[in-house]
Amino acid sequence: MTAPAKRPGRRPGTADTRGQILDAARAEFASRGYERATVRGIARVAGVDSALVHHYFGSKEQVFLAALDFPVNPAMVQDVAAGDPAGIGERLARFVVSLWESPPTRERLLAVVRSVTSNEEMAALVRGFARPRLVVPLAARIGGADAEARVEMALAQIIGLAMARYVIRMEPVASVGAEELVALLAPALQRLLGPAVDAV
Amino acid sequence: MTAPAKRPGRRPGTADTRGQILDAARAEFASRGYERATVRGIARVAGVDSALVHHYFGSKEQVFLAALDFPVNPAMVQDVAAGDPAGIGERLARFVVSLWESPPTRERLLAVVRSVTSNEEMAALVRGFARPRLVVPLAARIGGADAEARVEMALAQIIGLAMARYVIRMEPVASVGAEELVALLAPALQRLLGPAVDAV
């Protein structure tokens, strides 16, 4: 009645076990970060022996990389950058919030955020991704002397919001709905990225 | 010439060994985060047997807490909140940058940031600190309907900047000087916390 007496050897039928392992890995890495997640834990969640994880992926690090499989392609960033500069904050906010509110993407992003703080390789990976793929294109689009720095401030706003909402879970931002989130983020981003407003 | 042949037993003279252990712990926790830092590593840096760390502090967690000893007192926040609302962004930016540019404080903050992502207890600690000590007082001061949410966006901007600059080390913000940092941060914070400007 309980455990179906798991015997060694191939299981009958066709199940996407590899996929289940990846799902389990994503969940574990997202909720614990790279260091704290364990191959055995992933195997347990996937309902599988830990050696099978090694069989498919070789090492913990490779499971991690396979589980990430990053879902932001350059065209999306182009779509955000193009169009009316007066709406760039809103478009970027909507894009970011939609990424975070989609569970599979959120898991990947959380895994990255949770791992980047204690893993220099992860930091290097993010660094190598962010600058050419996000900072430079967006900065080119908005123009101005300190364009890159302003784009990075916008990125910082986004990263920090993710930390506050999903990692630290600070109230009230942890609980507001997606639409209110956009309403909060959009103006902040707009002021960083939009045409000069000469405020202060 | 090499190692002075360390024997067991109390060492002659008076050395602040406990303090050295705390320094080593701060350095280790700051650069690796809670999970990755090890009691043995701390002991090695302090030039001491790992059992001595346990002798003084009992457990790894208690070393961590002792190494933190948080240096932000409520009066500082009051100083930032008080005064001309038109200057609150600048005052807060200067305060934050001065914290991060002071090495001992930076180590403590980095330890927190590096640990909060993979340690729910740490997250709870930050949550319990941020809301009553920072969010509520500042929100009360600036007023308005969504004051708390706006304060948290400002906090998010600060947290995210710390991540970008010190953890991920994204260029250019990783390398700009303190004064330029203030110049970048101040307007962003001002727009979040200052009197309504009705932009967008």
Add this chain to the structure above:
DNA sequence: GGCGAAATTCATCATGCGATGAGTTTCGCG
């Protein structure tokens, strides 16, 4: 229907960790 390849588990290793208890040396009070 046989056979190689793929899928799966089992048993096991070496390593590094946090922690503990016992032993040794020095300090400082009386």
Add this chain to the structure above:
DNA sequence: CGCGAAACTCATCGCATGATGAATTTCGCC
């Protein structure tokens, strides 16, 4: 100067981890 307490190391335990290699079962092709 004696003696208890404090500072310090050593040896060791038990545990969890990542990893490996051999054994077992099923699949799918010829």
